[in-house]
Amino acid sequence: MKSEGLRHAWKPKVDGIIRELGKTRNALLPCLEAVQQEAGCIPQEAITYLRETIEVPSVDIYGVITFYGMLTTEKQGKYVIRVCDSLPCYLNGSREIIEALEDELGMNGRDTTPDGMFTLERVACLGLCDKAPAMIINEEIHGDLNAEKVRGIIGMKKKEECGWKGYY
Protein backbone atom coordinates (compact mmCIF):
# COMPACT_ATOMS: atom_id res chain seq x y z
CA MET A 1 0.00 0.00 0.00
CA LYS A 2 1.32 3.42 -0.85
CA SER A 3 1.55 6.02 1.89
CA GLU A 4 -0.81 8.98 2.04
CA GLY A 5 1.95 11.25 0.76
CA LEU A 6 2.61 9.14 -2.29
CA ARG A 7 -1.05 8.74 -3.07
CA HIS A 8 -1.29 12.47 -3.61
CA ALA A 9 2.01 12.85 -5.41
CA TRP A 10 0.07 14.48 -8.24
CA LYS A 11 -0.99 17.44 -6.15
CA PRO A 12 2.15 19.61 -6.34
CA LYS A 13 2.29 19.07 -10.11
CA VAL A 14 -1.37 19.99 -10.53
CA ASP A 15 -0.94 23.09 -8.38
CA GLY A 16 2.04 24.10 -10.49
CA ILE A 17 0.04 23.78 -13.71
CA ILE A 18 -2.85 25.79 -12.30
CA ARG A 19 -0.43 28.49 -11.18
CA GLU A 20 0.98 28.65 -14.70
CA LEU A 21 -2.23 28.43 -16.73
CA GLY A 22 -4.66 29.96 -14.25
CA LYS A 23 -7.83 28.55 -12.73
CA THR A 24 -9.41 28.06 -16.11
CA ARG A 25 -10.82 25.18 -18.02
CA ASN A 26 -7.79 25.32 -20.31
CA ALA A 27 -5.79 23.85 -17.45
CA LEU A 28 -8.00 20.77 -17.20
CA LEU A 29 -6.31 18.48 -19.72
CA PRO A 30 -2.74 19.26 -18.60
CA CYS A 31 -3.81 18.64 -15.00
CA LEU A 32 -5.45 15.32 -15.85
CA GLU A 33 -2.37 14.28 -17.80
CA ALA A 34 -0.17 15.09 -14.81
CA VAL A 35 -2.40 13.07 -12.47
CA GLN A 36 -2.42 10.13 -14.88
CA GLN A 37 1.35 10.23 -15.09
CA GLU A 38 1.88 10.42 -11.33
CA ALA A 39 -0.85 8.07 -10.15
CA GLY A 40 -1.26 5.67 -13.07
CA CYS A 41 -4.95 6.61 -13.23
CA ILE A 42 -7.28 9.50 -12.33
CA PRO A 43 -8.48 8.77 -8.78
CA GLN A 44 -11.75 10.14 -7.40
CA GLU A 45 -9.86 12.53 -5.06
CA ALA A 46 -8.23 14.18 -8.07
CA ILE A 47 -11.57 14.70 -9.78
CA THR A 48 -13.00 16.26 -6.63
CA TYR A 49 -9.91 18.44 -6.26
CA LEU A 50 -10.08 19.68 -9.85
CA ARG A 51 -13.84 20.27 -9.64
CA GLU A 52 -13.25 22.53 -6.68
CA THR A 53 -10.12 24.33 -7.82
CA ILE A 54 -10.86 25.04 -11.46
CA GLU A 55 -14.60 24.88 -11.11
CA VAL A 56 -15.45 22.43 -13.84
CA PRO A 57 -18.39 20.10 -13.13
CA SER A 58 -17.53 16.44 -12.47
CA VAL A 59 -19.54 15.25 -15.45
CA ASP A 60 -17.40 17.37 -17.72
CA ILE A 61 -14.25 16.01 -16.12
CA TYR A 62 -15.49 12.46 -16.65
CA GLY A 63 -16.41 13.41 -20.20
CA VAL A 64 -12.85 14.48 -20.87
CA ILE A 65 -11.32 11.42 -19.18
CA THR A 66 -13.42 9.01 -21.22
CA PHE A 67 -12.69 10.83 -24.46
CA TYR A 68 -8.90 10.57 -24.40
CA GLY A 69 -7.15 7.25 -24.83
CA MET A 70 -4.28 8.13 -22.50
CA LEU A 71 -6.54 8.94 -19.54
CA THR A 72 -8.38 6.41 -17.39
CA THR A 73 -10.01 6.10 -13.97
CA GLU A 74 -8.85 2.51 -13.74
CA LYS A 75 -5.50 1.82 -12.18
CA GLN A 76 -3.01 0.91 -14.86
CA GLY A 77 -0.08 -1.42 -14.54
CA LYS A 78 3.41 -0.26 -13.67
CA TYR A 79 4.26 -0.89 -17.31
CA VAL A 80 1.74 0.34 -19.85
CA ILE A 81 2.36 -1.40 -23.14
CA ARG A 82 0.84 0.36 -26.13
CA VAL A 83 1.06 -1.81 -29.20
CA CYS A 84 0.18 -0.37 -32.58
CA ASP A 85 -2.32 -2.15 -34.81
CA SER A 86 -2.69 0.42 -37.62
CA LEU A 87 -2.16 -0.54 -41.25
CA PRO A 88 1.64 -0.12 -41.68
CA CYS A 89 2.23 -2.20 -38.54
CA TYR A 90 -0.51 -4.64 -39.53
CA LEU A 91 1.20 -5.19 -42.89
CA ASN A 92 4.40 -5.97 -41.05
CA GLY A 93 2.90 -8.50 -38.67
CA SER A 94 1.35 -6.67 -35.71
CA ARG A 95 -1.19 -9.50 -35.24
CA GLU A 96 1.63 -11.84 -34.33
CA ILE A 97 3.10 -9.26 -31.95
CA ILE A 98 -0.19 -8.79 -30.15
CA GLU A 99 -0.67 -12.54 -29.81
CA ALA A 100 2.84 -12.94 -28.43
CA LEU A 101 2.22 -10.18 -25.89
CA GLU A 102 -1.12 -11.59 -24.77
CA ASP A 103 0.41 -15.02 -24.43
CA GLU A 104 3.60 -13.95 -22.68
CA LEU A 105 1.72 -11.78 -20.20
CA GLY A 106 -1.15 -14.27 -19.77
CA MET A 107 -3.74 -11.57 -20.42
CA ASN A 108 -6.75 -13.89 -21.02
CA GLY A 109 -8.84 -10.98 -22.23
CA ARG A 110 -7.86 -8.75 -19.29
CA ASP A 111 -6.37 -5.28 -19.74
CA THR A 112 -4.07 -5.45 -16.72
CA THR A 113 -2.27 -8.40 -15.20
CA PRO A 114 -3.56 -9.43 -11.73
CA ASP A 115 -0.26 -8.46 -10.12
CA GLY A 116 -0.73 -4.91 -11.39
CA MET A 117 2.52 -5.03 -13.33
CA PHE A 118 1.46 -4.81 -16.99
CA THR A 119 -1.35 -3.11 -18.88
CA LEU A 120 -1.73 -3.99 -22.55
CA GLU A 121 -3.46 -1.62 -24.96
CA ARG A 122 -3.94 -1.87 -28.70
CA VAL A 123 -3.55 1.63 -30.04
CA ALA A 124 -3.54 3.47 -33.34
CA CYS A 125 -0.37 4.52 -35.15
CA LEU A 126 2.38 5.74 -32.83
CA GLY A 127 4.34 7.52 -35.54
CA LEU A 128 6.91 4.70 -35.58
CA CYS A 129 5.87 3.17 -38.89
CA ASP A 130 9.46 3.07 -40.17
CA LYS A 131 10.09 0.62 -37.32
CA ALA A 132 6.90 -1.37 -37.86
CA PRO A 133 5.65 -3.33 -36.06
CA ALA A 134 6.16 -1.11 -33.06
CA MET A 135 5.09 -0.57 -29.47
CA ILE A 136 5.92 1.68 -26.55
CA ILE A 137 6.32 0.58 -22.96
CA ASN A 138 5.67 3.65 -20.84
CA GLU A 139 7.96 6.11 -22.66
CA GLU A 140 10.30 3.53 -24.13
CA ILE A 141 10.17 2.84 -27.87
CA HIS A 142 10.45 -0.70 -29.25
CA GLY A 143 10.43 -1.22 -33.01
CA ASP A 144 11.14 -3.77 -35.75
CA LEU A 145 9.49 -6.34 -33.52
CA ASN A 146 8.96 -10.02 -34.00
CA ALA A 147 7.44 -12.54 -31.60
CA GLU A 148 10.80 -13.65 -30.30
CA LYS A 149 11.97 -10.10 -29.63
CA VAL A 150 8.72 -9.33 -27.81
CA ARG A 151 9.16 -12.37 -25.54
CA GLY A 152 12.70 -11.24 -24.81
CA ILE A 153 11.61 -7.70 -23.90
CA ILE A 154 8.81 -8.88 -21.61
CA GLY A 155 11.11 -11.47 -20.07
CA MET A 156 13.61 -8.70 -19.23
CA LYS A 157 10.94 -6.56 -17.61
CA LYS A 158 9.75 -9.44 -15.50
CA LYS A 159 13.29 -10.22 -14.44
CA GLU A 160 13.99 -6.60 -13.49
CA GLU A 161 10.89 -6.65 -11.33
CA CYS A 162 11.96 -9.81 -9.50
CA GLY A 163 15.34 -8.34 -8.69
CA TRP A 164 13.82 -5.04 -7.69
CA LYS A 165 11.26 -6.55 -5.34
CA GLY A 166 14.10 -8.19 -3.43
CA TYR A 167 15.10 -4.84 -1.94
CA TYR A 168 11.92 -4.35 0.02
Added chain:
Amino acid sequence: MERILLKDVDIPNLCEIDVYIDSGGYKALEKALKMTPKEVIEEVKRSRLVGRGGAAFPTGLKWEFTRKEKDEPKFLVCNADEGEPGTFKDRVLMKNNPHLLVEAMVIGGYAIGANKGVIYIRGEYFEEIGRLNKAIKEAREKGYIGEGILGSGFSYELQVYRGAGAYVCGEESALFESLEGGRGCARERPPFPAQYGFMGKPTAINNVETLCNVPAIINNGGEWYSRIGSPASPGTKFFCLSGHVNKPGVYELPTGITLRELIEEYGGGVKGEFKASLPGGVSSSLVTDTDVKLDYKSVADAGSMLGSGAVIVINSSTSIVDVAKSCIEFFVRESCGQCVPCREGTRRANEILGRFAGGKGKVEDIDLLLELGEVMYDTARCGLGQAAMNATISAIKMFKDEFMGRVES
Protein backbone atom coordinates in the same frame (compact mmCIF):
# COMPACT_ATOMS: atom_id res chain seq x y z
CA MET B 1 18.17 17.20 -54.90
CA GLU B 2 19.05 19.47 -52.00
CA ARG B 3 16.98 19.05 -48.90
CA ILE B 4 15.56 22.22 -47.40
CA LEU B 5 14.06 21.36 -44.03
CA LEU B 6 16.36 18.45 -43.33
CA LYS B 7 19.41 20.23 -44.74
CA ASP B 8 21.21 20.42 -41.41
CA VAL B 9 19.89 17.37 -39.57
CA ASP B 10 23.21 15.57 -39.75
CA ILE B 11 24.97 18.30 -37.78
CA PRO B 12 25.61 16.91 -34.29
CA ASN B 13 23.66 18.52 -31.44
CA LEU B 14 21.52 20.66 -33.75
CA CYS B 15 18.93 20.67 -30.96
CA GLU B 16 21.16 23.03 -29.01
CA ILE B 17 20.58 26.68 -29.75
CA ASP B 18 24.25 27.60 -30.24
CA VAL B 19 24.71 24.88 -32.82
CA TYR B 20 21.49 25.92 -34.53
CA ILE B 21 22.61 29.56 -34.63
CA ASP B 22 26.05 28.57 -35.97
CA SER B 23 24.36 26.74 -38.82
CA GLY B 24 22.48 29.90 -39.78
CA GLY B 25 19.52 29.55 -37.43
CA TYR B 26 17.37 32.53 -36.35
CA LYS B 27 18.72 34.56 -39.32
CA ALA B 28 15.30 34.34 -40.94
CA LEU B 29 13.67 35.70 -37.80
CA GLU B 30 16.11 38.61 -37.71
CA LYS B 31 15.35 39.31 -41.35
CA ALA B 32 11.58 38.98 -40.90
CA LEU B 33 11.52 41.43 -38.00
CA LYS B 34 13.09 44.04 -40.29
CA MET B 35 10.31 43.49 -42.82
CA THR B 36 6.71 44.53 -42.26
CA PRO B 37 4.27 41.73 -41.38
CA LYS B 38 2.61 42.36 -44.72
CA GLU B 39 5.90 41.85 -46.55
CA VAL B 40 6.45 38.57 -44.71
CA ILE B 41 3.02 37.37 -45.81
CA GLU B 42 3.69 38.50 -49.40
CA GLU B 43 6.90 36.49 -49.44
CA VAL B 44 5.07 33.37 -48.24
CA LYS B 45 2.36 33.95 -50.83
CA ARG B 46 4.99 34.25 -53.55
CA SER B 47 6.42 30.87 -52.54
CA ARG B 48 3.01 29.29 -53.22
CA LEU B 49 3.53 27.08 -50.19
CA VAL B 50 0.44 25.01 -49.38
CA GLY B 51 -0.40 23.27 -46.11
CA ARG B 52 1.33 19.95 -45.47
CA GLY B 53 -1.15 18.76 -42.84
CA GLY B 54 -3.64 17.33 -45.29
CA ALA B 55 -5.87 19.98 -46.84
CA ALA B 56 -3.19 21.71 -48.97
CA PHE B 57 -4.57 25.21 -48.38
CA PRO B 58 -2.26 28.10 -49.42
CA THR B 59 -0.38 29.15 -46.29
CA GLY B 60 0.14 32.80 -47.27
CA LEU B 61 -3.58 33.26 -47.83
CA LYS B 62 -4.43 31.67 -44.51
CA TRP B 63 -2.07 34.10 -42.79
CA GLU B 64 -3.50 37.05 -44.67
CA PHE B 65 -7.08 36.14 -43.69
CA THR B 66 -6.07 35.90 -40.05
CA ARG B 67 -4.07 39.12 -40.14
CA LYS B 68 -7.01 41.02 -41.65
CA GLU B 69 -9.43 40.07 -38.86
CA LYS B 70 -10.18 42.94 -36.49
CA ASP B 71 -10.81 40.88 -33.36
CA GLU B 72 -8.02 40.55 -30.78
CA PRO B 73 -6.06 38.72 -29.48
CA LYS B 74 -4.94 36.46 -32.31
CA PHE B 75 -3.26 33.10 -32.03
CA LEU B 76 -0.90 30.99 -34.06
CA VAL B 77 -1.38 27.28 -33.42
CA CYS B 78 0.95 24.59 -34.66
CA ASN B 79 -0.71 21.27 -35.35
CA ALA B 80 1.75 18.63 -34.19
CA ASP B 81 -0.86 16.01 -33.43
CA GLU B 82 0.41 13.72 -36.21
CA GLY B 83 -2.06 10.88 -35.96
CA GLU B 84 -2.84 9.72 -39.49
CA PRO B 85 -1.61 6.12 -39.63
CA GLY B 86 1.54 6.03 -41.70
CA THR B 87 2.60 9.59 -40.83
CA PHE B 88 5.81 10.10 -38.86
CA LYS B 89 7.38 13.15 -40.44
CA ASP B 90 6.68 15.92 -37.94
CA ARG B 91 8.34 13.75 -35.33
CA VAL B 92 11.55 13.76 -37.37
CA LEU B 93 11.54 17.55 -37.52
CA MET B 94 10.74 18.13 -33.86
CA LYS B 95 13.20 15.54 -32.66
CA ASN B 96 16.12 16.62 -34.81
CA ASN B 97 15.55 20.32 -35.29
CA PRO B 98 13.16 21.75 -32.70
CA HIS B 99 14.57 25.27 -33.10
CA LEU B 100 13.48 25.36 -36.74
CA LEU B 101 9.87 25.04 -35.58
CA VAL B 102 10.36 27.56 -32.78
CA GLU B 103 11.85 30.08 -35.22
CA ALA B 104 9.01 29.51 -37.68
CA MET B 105 6.41 29.96 -34.94
CA VAL B 106 7.85 33.35 -33.98
CA ILE B 107 7.96 34.50 -37.61
CA GLY B 108 4.39 33.31 -38.14
CA GLY B 109 3.17 35.08 -35.03
CA TYR B 110 4.79 38.30 -36.21
CA ALA B 111 3.21 37.95 -39.65
CA ILE B 112 -0.36 37.41 -38.50
CA GLY B 113 -0.17 39.73 -35.49
CA ALA B 114 -0.34 37.13 -32.73
CA ASN B 115 1.52 37.52 -29.45
CA LYS B 116 0.92 33.98 -28.44
CA GLY B 117 1.68 30.68 -30.12
CA VAL B 118 0.73 27.19 -29.08
CA ILE B 119 2.21 23.91 -30.27
CA TYR B 120 -0.33 21.10 -29.84
CA ILE B 121 1.68 17.89 -29.86
CA ARG B 122 0.44 14.35 -29.52
CA GLY B 123 0.89 12.97 -26.02
CA GLU B 124 2.90 9.93 -27.06
CA TYR B 125 5.77 12.05 -28.45
CA PHE B 126 7.52 12.10 -25.08
CA GLU B 127 11.03 12.83 -26.31
CA GLU B 128 9.92 15.48 -28.77
CA ILE B 129 7.88 17.27 -26.08
CA GLY B 130 11.02 17.47 -23.96
CA ARG B 131 13.11 18.78 -26.83
CA LEU B 132 10.60 21.45 -27.79
CA ASN B 133 10.30 22.67 -24.21
CA LYS B 134 14.06 22.87 -23.96
CA ALA B 135 14.29 24.73 -27.27
CA ILE B 136 11.68 27.25 -26.16
CA LYS B 137 13.54 27.83 -22.90
CA GLU B 138 16.80 28.42 -24.76
CA ALA B 139 15.14 30.74 -27.27
CA ARG B 140 13.66 32.76 -24.43
CA GLU B 141 17.07 33.09 -22.77
CA LYS B 142 18.56 34.38 -26.01
CA GLY B 143 15.77 36.87 -26.53
CA TYR B 144 14.10 35.20 -29.53
CA ILE B 145 10.94 34.78 -27.46
CA GLY B 146 9.57 37.22 -24.91
CA GLU B 147 9.22 40.98 -24.70
CA GLY B 148 10.53 43.19 -27.53
CA ILE B 149 12.24 40.46 -29.52
CA LEU B 150 15.70 41.48 -30.85
CA GLY B 151 15.00 45.12 -30.10
CA SER B 152 11.82 45.18 -32.19
CA GLY B 153 8.47 46.14 -30.76
CA PHE B 154 7.22 42.60 -31.15
CA SER B 155 6.51 40.39 -28.12
CA TYR B 156 5.68 36.73 -28.31
CA GLU B 157 5.09 33.81 -25.98
CA LEU B 158 5.18 30.18 -27.05
CA GLN B 159 3.79 27.17 -25.25
CA VAL B 160 3.69 23.41 -25.78
CA TYR B 161 0.39 21.67 -25.12
CA ARG B 162 0.14 17.89 -25.01
CA GLY B 163 -2.66 15.88 -26.54
CA ALA B 164 -3.86 12.75 -24.78
CA GLY B 165 -4.43 10.12 -27.41
CA ALA B 166 -7.26 11.06 -29.77
CA TYR B 167 -6.70 11.16 -33.54
CA VAL B 168 -9.66 13.45 -34.21
CA CYS B 169 -7.92 16.21 -32.23
CA GLY B 170 -5.72 16.68 -35.29
CA GLU B 171 -8.77 18.13 -37.03
CA GLU B 172 -8.37 21.84 -36.50
CA SER B 173 -11.66 22.70 -34.79
CA ALA B 174 -11.50 19.59 -32.58
CA LEU B 175 -7.98 20.66 -31.70
CA PHE B 176 -9.26 24.01 -30.44
CA GLU B 177 -11.89 22.24 -28.33
CA SER B 178 -9.15 20.09 -26.85
CA LEU B 179 -6.95 23.14 -26.17
CA GLU B 180 -9.88 24.71 -24.34
CA GLY B 181 -10.09 21.71 -22.03
CA GLY B 182 -12.98 19.83 -23.59
CA ARG B 183 -13.68 16.66 -25.51
CA GLY B 184 -12.13 16.94 -28.94
CA CYS B 185 -15.30 17.12 -31.00
CA ALA B 186 -15.18 18.92 -34.34
CA ARG B 187 -17.10 22.18 -34.64
CA GLU B 188 -19.59 23.10 -37.32
CA ARG B 189 -17.91 25.25 -39.99
CA PRO B 190 -18.01 28.04 -41.07
CA PRO B 191 -16.91 30.08 -39.17
CA PHE B 192 -13.35 29.10 -40.03
CA PRO B 193 -10.37 29.40 -37.68
CA ALA B 194 -9.25 32.69 -39.22
CA GLN B 195 -12.40 34.23 -37.71
CA TYR B 196 -13.25 31.87 -34.88
CA GLY B 197 -10.46 29.62 -33.68
CA PHE B 198 -8.80 29.06 -30.32
CA MET B 199 -10.91 30.73 -27.59
CA GLY B 200 -13.18 31.97 -30.36
CA LYS B 201 -10.45 34.33 -31.59
CA PRO B 202 -8.82 34.69 -35.02
CA THR B 203 -6.36 31.83 -35.31
CA ALA B 204 -4.00 30.56 -37.96
CA ILE B 205 -3.38 26.85 -37.62
CA ASN B 206 -0.54 25.20 -39.51
CA ASN B 207 1.13 21.84 -39.63
CA VAL B 208 4.71 21.43 -38.36
CA GLU B 209 6.16 20.74 -41.80
CA THR B 210 4.30 23.68 -43.34
CA LEU B 211 5.73 26.08 -40.77
CA CYS B 212 9.24 24.70 -41.04
CA ASN B 213 9.34 25.78 -44.69
CA VAL B 214 8.95 29.41 -43.72
CA PRO B 215 12.49 30.26 -42.49
CA ALA B 216 13.99 29.06 -45.81
CA ILE B 217 11.38 31.08 -47.72
CA ILE B 218 12.28 34.21 -45.78
CA ASN B 219 16.00 33.62 -46.22
CA ASN B 220 15.95 32.75 -49.93
CA GLY B 221 12.77 34.40 -51.13
CA GLY B 222 9.40 33.06 -52.20
CA GLU B 223 10.41 33.23 -55.83
CA TRP B 224 13.27 30.77 -55.22
CA TYR B 225 10.94 28.37 -53.40
CA SER B 226 8.27 28.48 -56.08
CA ARG B 227 10.72 27.06 -58.63
CA ILE B 228 11.29 23.82 -56.70
CA GLY B 229 9.26 20.73 -57.58
CA SER B 230 5.82 20.78 -59.24
CA PRO B 231 4.74 24.25 -60.38
CA ALA B 232 1.20 23.75 -59.04
CA SER B 233 2.31 22.98 -55.48
CA PRO B 234 6.01 23.76 -55.30
CA GLY B 235 8.62 22.93 -52.72
CA THR B 236 9.77 19.77 -51.10
CA LYS B 237 7.47 17.35 -49.34
CA PHE B 238 8.18 14.85 -46.61
CA PHE B 239 7.13 11.43 -47.83
CA CYS B 240 6.62 8.90 -45.05
CA LEU B 241 7.23 5.60 -46.73
CA SER B 242 5.94 2.55 -44.88
CA GLY B 243 4.36 -0.86 -45.34
CA HIS B 244 5.94 -3.39 -47.66
CA VAL B 245 9.12 -1.54 -48.61
CA ASN B 246 12.70 -2.45 -47.91
CA LYS B 247 13.76 0.92 -46.55
CA PRO B 248 10.83 2.60 -44.82
CA GLY B 249 11.52 6.14 -43.65
CA VAL B 250 10.95 9.85 -44.13
CA TYR B 251 12.28 11.24 -47.40
CA GLU B 252 12.27 14.96 -48.15
CA LEU B 253 11.95 15.27 -51.92
CA PRO B 254 10.65 17.78 -54.44
CA THR B 255 6.93 17.49 -55.08
CA GLY B 256 6.12 15.71 -58.32
CA ILE B 257 8.53 12.79 -58.12
CA THR B 258 6.73 9.62 -59.08
CA LEU B 259 5.57 6.92 -56.73
CA ARG B 260 7.85 4.54 -58.56
CA GLU B 261 10.93 6.73 -58.00
CA LEU B 262 10.08 7.08 -54.32
CA ILE B 263 9.72 3.35 -53.83
CA GLU B 264 12.58 2.21 -56.06
CA GLU B 265 15.23 4.89 -55.63
CA TYR B 266 14.66 5.78 -52.01
CA GLY B 267 12.64 3.00 -50.44
CA GLY B 268 14.88 0.21 -51.69
CA GLY B 269 12.04 -1.39 -53.65
CA VAL B 270 8.94 -3.31 -52.66
CA LYS B 271 9.11 -6.27 -50.28
CA GLY B 272 7.50 -8.71 -52.65
CA GLU B 273 5.51 -7.60 -55.66
CA PHE B 274 3.71 -4.23 -55.79
CA LYS B 275 -0.07 -4.38 -55.58
CA ALA B 276 -1.32 -0.97 -54.50
CA SER B 277 -0.52 2.05 -52.37
CA LEU B 278 -2.37 4.45 -50.11
CA PRO B 279 -0.52 7.70 -50.87
CA GLY B 280 -2.15 9.75 -48.11
CA GLY B 281 -2.53 7.22 -45.31
CA VAL B 282 -5.63 5.23 -44.40
CA SER B 283 -7.84 8.26 -45.14
CA SER B 284 -6.93 8.15 -48.83
CA SER B 285 -7.98 5.96 -51.74
CA LEU B 286 -5.85 3.21 -53.23
CA VAL B 287 -3.75 3.84 -56.32
CA THR B 288 -2.28 1.09 -58.47
CA ASP B 289 -0.38 3.21 -60.99
CA THR B 290 3.19 3.79 -59.83
CA ASP B 291 3.70 6.48 -62.49
CA VAL B 292 1.49 8.87 -60.54
CA LYS B 293 3.34 12.08 -59.67
CA LEU B 294 3.38 12.82 -55.98
CA ASP B 295 1.98 16.31 -55.85
CA TYR B 296 -1.44 17.36 -54.61
CA LYS B 297 -3.08 17.81 -57.98
CA SER B 298 -1.69 14.73 -59.70
CA VAL B 299 -2.65 12.44 -56.85
CA ALA B 300 -6.14 13.98 -56.77
CA ASP B 301 -6.40 13.43 -60.54
CA ALA B 302 -5.54 9.79 -59.90
CA GLY B 303 -8.60 9.60 -57.64
CA SER B 304 -6.82 9.78 -54.31
CA MET B 305 -5.18 12.39 -52.13
CA LEU B 306 -1.65 13.11 -50.99
CA GLY B 307 -2.78 14.38 -47.59
CA SER B 308 0.05 14.35 -45.12
CA GLY B 309 2.27 12.27 -47.41
CA ALA B 310 1.87 8.92 -45.69
CA VAL B 311 2.70 6.58 -48.55
CA ILE B 312 1.76 3.05 -47.49
CA VAL B 313 2.85 0.29 -49.87
CA ILE B 314 0.93 -2.99 -50.09
CA ASN B 315 2.31 -6.12 -51.75
CA SER B 316 0.55 -8.75 -53.81
CA SER B 317 0.40 -11.38 -51.09
CA THR B 318 -1.88 -9.12 -49.04
CA SER B 319 -5.64 -9.37 -49.21
CA ILE B 320 -7.27 -6.03 -50.02
CA VAL B 321 -10.31 -7.07 -47.97
CA ASP B 322 -8.05 -7.32 -44.93
CA VAL B 323 -6.53 -3.93 -45.72
CA ALA B 324 -9.99 -2.35 -45.84
CA LYS B 325 -10.88 -4.05 -42.57
CA SER B 326 -7.73 -2.75 -40.88
CA CYS B 327 -8.46 0.79 -42.11
CA ILE B 328 -12.06 0.83 -40.91
CA GLU B 329 -11.08 -0.48 -37.46
CA PHE B 330 -9.03 2.66 -37.03
CA PHE B 331 -11.98 4.92 -37.82
CA VAL B 332 -14.41 3.03 -35.57
CA ARG B 333 -12.07 3.59 -32.67
CA GLU B 334 -11.26 7.21 -33.45
CA SER B 335 -14.71 8.56 -34.40
CA CYS B 336 -15.65 11.19 -31.84
CA GLY B 337 -19.20 9.93 -32.01
CA GLN B 338 -21.07 13.21 -32.20
CA CYS B 339 -22.60 12.73 -35.63
CA VAL B 340 -24.64 9.69 -36.56
CA PRO B 341 -23.38 9.02 -40.11
CA CYS B 342 -19.82 8.66 -38.87
CA ARG B 343 -20.49 6.95 -35.55
CA GLU B 344 -22.96 4.40 -36.92
CA GLY B 345 -21.55 4.26 -40.43
CA THR B 346 -18.07 3.24 -39.33
CA ARG B 347 -19.53 0.55 -37.03
CA ARG B 348 -21.80 -0.91 -39.72
CA ALA B 349 -18.99 -0.89 -42.25
CA ASN B 350 -16.75 -2.63 -39.73
CA GLU B 351 -19.34 -5.36 -39.18
CA ILE B 352 -19.82 -5.88 -42.87
CA LEU B 353 -16.09 -5.91 -43.62
CA GLY B 354 -15.63 -8.27 -40.69
CA ARG B 355 -17.99 -10.70 -42.39
CA PHE B 356 -16.06 -10.46 -45.65
CA ALA B 357 -12.77 -10.90 -43.84
CA GLY B 358 -14.18 -14.09 -42.29
CA GLY B 359 -15.33 -15.41 -45.68
CA LYS B 360 -18.99 -14.81 -44.88
CA GLY B 361 -19.70 -11.74 -47.00
CA LYS B 362 -22.98 -11.17 -48.82
CA VAL B 363 -23.10 -9.97 -52.43
CA GLU B 364 -25.65 -7.25 -51.66
CA ASP B 365 -23.43 -5.86 -48.90
CA ILE B 366 -20.95 -4.67 -51.51
CA ASP B 367 -23.46 -2.12 -52.79
CA LEU B 368 -24.43 -1.29 -49.23
CA LEU B 369 -20.82 -0.40 -48.44
CA LEU B 370 -20.63 1.86 -51.49
CA GLU B 371 -23.85 3.61 -50.51
CA LEU B 372 -22.74 3.97 -46.91
CA GLY B 373 -19.54 5.58 -48.14
CA GLU B 374 -21.47 8.10 -50.22
CA VAL B 375 -23.77 9.04 -47.35
CA MET B 376 -20.88 9.47 -44.97
CA TYR B 377 -18.94 11.56 -47.45
CA ASP B 378 -21.94 13.86 -47.90
CA THR B 379 -23.17 14.15 -44.34
CA ALA B 380 -20.36 13.62 -41.82
CA ARG B 381 -19.42 16.77 -39.98
CA CYS B 382 -15.67 16.56 -40.25
CA GLY B 383 -12.96 15.08 -42.43
CA LEU B 384 -12.67 11.95 -40.32
CA GLY B 385 -16.11 10.67 -41.22
CA GLN B 386 -15.92 12.02 -44.75
CA ALA B 387 -12.73 10.11 -45.49
CA ALA B 388 -13.37 6.98 -43.42
CA MET B 389 -14.67 4.95 -46.37
CA ASN B 390 -12.16 6.09 -49.01
CA ALA B 391 -9.93 3.05 -48.67
CA THR B 392 -12.90 0.65 -48.65
CA ILE B 393 -14.65 2.18 -51.64
CA SER B 394 -11.49 2.25 -53.73
CA ALA B 395 -10.75 -1.33 -52.66
CA ILE B 396 -14.18 -2.44 -53.91
CA LYS B 397 -13.84 -0.53 -57.16
CA MET B 398 -10.35 -1.80 -57.95
CA PHE B 399 -10.41 -5.29 -56.47
CA LYS B 400 -14.04 -6.38 -56.55
CA ASP B 401 -13.10 -9.98 -57.31
CA GLU B 402 -11.36 -10.22 -53.94
CA PHE B 403 -14.58 -9.23 -52.21
CA MET B 404 -16.52 -11.69 -54.35
CA GLY B 405 -14.04 -14.34 -53.32
CA ARG B 406 -15.05 -13.78 -49.70
CA VAL B 407 -18.78 -14.15 -50.30
CA GLU B 408 -20.38 -17.02 -48.42
CA SER B 409 -21.26 -19.70 -50.93
